[in-house]
Amino acid sequence: MKSLSTAVLVLLGVIVATLFMSVYFVDEREKAIKFRFGEIVESEIEPGIHFKIPFVNNIKFFDARVQTMDSEPQLYLTGEKKNLVVDSFVKWRIQDVREFYVRLQGRTFNARQRLAQRVEDSLRQEFGKRNVQEVISGDRAKIMEVVRNSMEEEARSLGIEVIDVRLKRVDLDPAVSESVYQRMQAERQRVAKELRAQGEEEAEKIRANADRQRQILLANATRDAEQLRGNGDAIATATYAEAYGKDREFYNLYRSLNAYRNTFSSKDDLMVIDPSSDFFRFFKNSREPATGSAPANSSGNSVSSALPN
Numbered sequence: 001m002k003s004l005s006t007a008v009l010v011l012l013g014v015i016v017a018t019l020f021m022s023v024y025f026v027d028e029r030e031k032a033i034k035f036r037f038g039e040i041v042e043s044e045i046e047p048g049i050h051f052k053i054p055f056v057n058n059i060k061f062f063d064a065r066v067q068t069m070d071s072e073p074q075l076y077l078t079g080e081k082k083n084l085v086v087d088s089f090v091k092w093r094i095q096d097v098r099e100f101y102v103r104l105q106g107r108t109f110n111a112r113q114r115l116a117q118r119v120e121d122s123l124r125q126e127f128g129k130r131n132v133q134e135v136i137s138g139d140r141a142k143i144m145e146v147v148r149n150s151m152e153e154e155a156r157s158l159g160i161e162v163i164d165v166r167l168k169r170v171d172l173d174p175a176v177s178e179s180v181y182q183r184m185q186a187e188r189q190r191v192a193k194e195l196r197a198q199g200e201e202e203a204e205k206i207r208a209n210a211d212r213q214r215q216i217l218l219a220n221a222t223r224d225a226e227q228l229r230g231n232g233d234a235i236a237t238a239t240y241a242e243a244y245g246k247d248r249e250f251y252n253l254y255r256s257l258n259a260y261r262n263t264f265s266s267k268d269d270l271m272v273i274d275p276s277s278d279f280f281r282f283f284k285n286s287r288e289p290a291t292g293s294a295p296a297n298s299s300g301n302s303v304s305s306a307l308p309n
Contacts, residue, residue, distance in 0.1 A: 043098035099159030
């Protein structure tokens with residue numbers, strides 16, 4: 001009786017194990033291939049619960065989600081023979097799991113290698129057709145589209161779908177960047193010197209024009225001053241001549257008085273002069289005029305009588 005119970009339990013265990021080994025589950029994020037003694041018998045397996053024959057069929061699962069292949073930055077030569085450092089990545093996923101397994105042995109590493117090689121070849125070809133300006137600013141979207149289209153046929157033959165190709169970074173080679181920076185700096189310095197020279201030239205023109213205007217103004221002012229001074233001197237001379245002509249003796253007296261005033265303005269003045277000189281003639285003979293009688297003033301007295309004895 002005991003042996004019968006043990007046999008029943010063993011049989012139930014074998015049945016449960018057989019049922020467990022006969023059932024497999026395919027997730028929505030996976031793709032699966034069913035093999036029979038190593039031969040592919042089914043690859044388009046829908047997500048859900050499925051059955052297999054234990055020890056006859058085996059199942060291999062593959063990730064069906066979108067994957068990213070981020071390659072290392074590479075140097076590419078442009079049409080101008082300048083090196084650019086390009087960092088790119090590719091978005092891809094398994095489309096035909098049978099082809100993926102047959103062509104790439106179902107290994108993601110092999111798929112990455114093939115995609116990286118194809119991307120590198122396409123980018124090198126496209127960069128070689130363009131200059132730096134076109135690559136950096138003008139044709140980046142076009143380059144990515146061309147590379148993706150060129151990869152589609154080969155990727156489809158490998159059971160892969162290329163979703164997108166992107167250029168993360170496009171930079172000049174560090175040595176080239178330094179050279180470009182130095183050229184830019186030299187160009188800016190040249191422009192600055194040119195502008196500074198133009199400014200100095202304009203400043204010299206302004207200063208020269210200002211000096212010329214100053215000289216013209218000073219010359220005109222000097223000319224006008226000389227003309228006014230000459231006119232004044234002429235008027236003064238005419239006035240003196242007219243006054244001298246009307247009363248010569250009074251004019252002599254007036255001039256002598258001014259000379260006396262200027263000569264004896266200070267007590268410290270010392271003169272060495274002959275007393276009998278004509279300078280003191282109005283002191284010596286104040287009552288009588290030198291020539292003829294002096295004209296009478298409004299009170300009837302002669303001018304010379306106004307002088308002290």
